Every structure is written in structure tokens, then in C-alpha cells.
Amino acid sequence: MKKLAARDFEDLLQVQITFHFAAKLLTNYKCAILVFEGLLPKKHDRIIQKLLFELSTWHGLAKLRLHTETTVNALETSTTRLGQILPKFSGTVCPAYNTFDLPSEEAARVR
Secondary structure, eight states: OSSSOOHHHHHHHOOOEEETTTEEEEEEEEEEHHHHHHOOHHHHHHHHHHHHHHHHHHHHTTOOSSSOHHHHHHHHHHHHHHHHHHHHHIIOOOOOOOOOHHHHHHHHHHH
16 A cells, blocks of 8 residues: 555545345445444444444535535535534544554655
8 A cells, every 4th residue: 555645535535335136236335334334342342333424424415416405405514514524533543552653654654
């Protein structure tokens, strides 16, 4: 995952899952929420699920090419909710996991 552009991060948020039954397409989801569900302990999972939902909502609204008063209000509300969820994520989930840079990432930072 080197030299990612903004479109690459968008692709990371979206995962396409297609269900087939008897050679017929039943449902087509395009969201990473299903992939992350149940990977972490319940306390952290709830926060991650809310964060992913709000990020997807915010992203979908922000990406609109034409806004109405309703969509602008929805984007403002989504931004507010995102601002409430992010501190919970950084204060609860992040400290619970030890992370570190890869040697290549560390070398890039030094440069």
C-alpha cells in the first residue's frame, strides 16, 4: 500500500459483496461495514461500526455534485456526528492496540 491517492482510500472504504443463489443475483452491497463486523471485541466493534457508517454517510453526501438544502443539512448533521464519534474512537479503540511503522514507513518519515 505505497503511494496511495485519495481514490485508493475511497476504494478501501468500499467493498463489493454479491450474493448468488441458484445463478441469480440476490443482493449487491458496497460497504466495508460487513467486512469489519465482529473482528474486534464488542466494545470496540460498536464504535468501529458507527464510525464506518458515519464515514460512509459523510463520504456519500460530500461526493454529491449537486446539493439541495436538504443534502447540505444532512451533511452538516453527519459532520457533527462524525465529530462526536472520532474522539470515542481515538480515546477508546486506538490506545487498546499497539501499532508501529514498518521500516519503509519509518525511513520515509526520516527522509
